[in-house]
Amino acid sequence: MKILYLGYVWPEPASSAAGGRTLEIVRAFRHAGWQVLYASAAALSPHRFPLHDIGIEERSIQVNDDGFDELLISYQPDIVVFDRFFTEEQFGWRVERHCPQALKVLDTCDLHSLREARQLLLKTQLSHPHAIWQVPSRPQTIASMRSLDTTLRELAAIYRCDLSLLISDVEYDILLADFGLPSPILQVNRLLMTKDDSRGVPQYEERQNFISIGNFRHEPNWDAVLWLKQSIWPAIRALLPQAQLHVYGAYPPPKATQLHQAREGFHVLGWAEDAQAVMRQARVCLAPLRFGAGIKGKLADAMCAGTPSVTTSIGAEGMQLDLPWGGAIADTVEEFADAAVELYYNPEQWQDAQLKGQIIADRLFQARSDRDLLISTIQKLKENLTQHRAGNFVGAMLRHHSMKSSQYMSQWITLKNRIARENSDI
Structure with missing residues (x-):
């Protein structure tokens, strides 16, 4: 045909x-x-x-x-x-x-x-x-x-x-x-x-830093970065003063790169040639999506890379099925920051979240x-x-x-x- x-x-x-x-x-x-x-x-x-x-x-x-x-x-x-x-x-x-x-x-x-x-x-x-x-x-x-x-x-x-x-x-x-x-x-x-990275993914001790990723031309992603910068990241840094966040995404406009503040641990790094590679290096993925639809690629990548995530109810929508989330779902700044820090510093909770995320990925993505x-x-x-x-x-x-x-x-x-x-x- x-x-x-x-x-x-x-x-x-x-x-x-x-x-x-x-x-x-x-x-x-x-x-x-x-x-x-x-x-x-x-x-x-x-x-x-x-x-x-x-x-x-x-x-x-x-x-x-x-x-x-x-x-x-x-x-x-x-x-x-x-x-x-x-x-x-x-x-x-x-x-x-x-x-x-x-x-x-x-x-x-x-x-x-x-x-x-x-x-x-x-x-x-x-x-x-x-x-x-x-x-x-x-x-x-x-x-x-x-x-x-x-x-x-x-x-x-x-x-x-x-x-x-x-x-x-x-x-x-x-x-x-x-x-x-x-x-x-x-x-x-x-x-x-x-990518099927369910086996051999880096474990807790081999990872560091938070990650956020998403094409900057997609408006939900840009709103998520702004919410991170203005509200969520300051709340995380108040609990974890040395925390570092790496923000990746294709086509970053000047208004996005201007948000880069190394002293605040907020690093706008732009294009990632291999999203899976940078996701595998991070310990926790942050995806505070306040609007959107469909399957969110960043969260799919996180699951396949064995990276637990913190997202909103809208972020998890359509991706959770009837299974527990591989990380945390939070819809307020305080809940989001608390969940992110707890996940980052609790190896047992982190490993449990990694496993749950991989189970979801196995159910959702059967190519x-x-x-x-x-x-x-x-x-x-x-x-x-x-x-x-x-x-x-x-x-x-x-x-x-x-x-x-x-x-x-x-x-x-x-x-x-x-x-x-x-x-x-x-």
């Missing part, structure tokens, strides 16, 4: 969990013996994975450009994968027009509307004087989601596709229970690039079964596509109406750009 993977960005597995997930999905397709063409309108990045090394053709494309139509007509994919809902919005109508029988798969990565709803709730909480963050309830979160245009757009894209991949059981339940989406178009698949599930599901849907689509009448309506509006807007922008180019040549 021929796969067209439309990437929002070029995959950077060393920069983000999303990049690692993308790489694992295309690797699953190659493992099945399928032909894969990866196309993206994003600028080429120096940290991108060389897809050609694993037999995947790369193609740069543009939004609102008829050249993409020519690619569809010449390549004629059997399956088109959209990387996040806005990629489906940009290119979905063209796929529908030129390849109507292509199976359309949406990789949500995480529910953007859930993350945005929580971010909005956080901003509302912090807008009050002397505000203290509190984890929003599920009814509050769903109400916030319902108020967002992003939710309407994201759910519409899910309906328009034949299959949408979710990385969290919590998000699957939200879509079914709170928004009434049909289960046949949804699948939980945690396929994520992790082979996740890969096999993805391939078998796609094969079954492709064989029964007409029947499958008949059960998603809302999706048919949205494809009919929404695609027309997207098509006309895109065609107008395309014409406008063409006229601008022609005028510049005169």
Whole structure:
């Protein structure tokens, strides 16, 4: 089968969990013996994975450009994968027009509307004087989601596709229970690039320092660094005056590097070429996430590296299953600092947390079964596509109406750009 993977960005597995997930999905397709063409309108990045090394053709494309139509007509994919809902919005109508029988798969990565709803709730909480963050309830979160245009757009894209991949059981339940989406178009698949370091990982005595890691372009990570710097780290240093925190992350902006204060033990070190390597050297991972969604790559890396972690209820969401957390879950500054220091200085508690984290990792990240599930599901849907689509009448309506509006807007922008180019040549 021929796969067209439309990437929002070029995959950077060393920069983000999303990049690692993308790489694992295309690797699953190659493992099945399928032909894969990866196309993206994003600028080429120096940290991108060389897809050609694993037999995947790369193609740069543009939004609102008829050249993409020519690619569809010449390549004629059997399956088109959209990387996040806005990629489906940009290119979905063209796929529908030129390849109507292509199976359309949406990789949500995480529910953007859930993350945005929580971010909005956080901003509302912090807008009050002397505000203290509190984890929003599920009814509050769903109400916030319902108020967002992003939710309407994201759910519409899910309906328009034949299959949408979710990385969290919590998000699957939200879509079914709170928004009434049909289960046949949804699948939980945690396929994520992790290293199996469950054996031979460094033990307590071989490690030192705290670690925090995350792509600075991802807003939940930046908020976590700020909360660490302003509140949590001073509380930890009050209990542990010699403590050192190493903050890693791709694409640190000047506002992040300016937070570096060696005298306070707060070291902003930026890019980590090997996230697993620096995670294995640390004794405790700190991930104070006040909003977000999906599976958090930093916590997955910590589990696989045998590094206990302290995070929030939102950080642990979708990752704990029915198991005790590999470290501590704390939602206040005082609880977070106390748990971090106790974990850092208690070898028995630390070793118990390491074991619990590895048990979670073994349950959550089963690459082979996740890969096999993805391939078998796609094969079954492709064989029964007409029947499958008949059960998603809302999706048919949205494809009919929404695609027309997207098509006309895109065609107008395309014409406008063409006229601008022609005028510049005169």
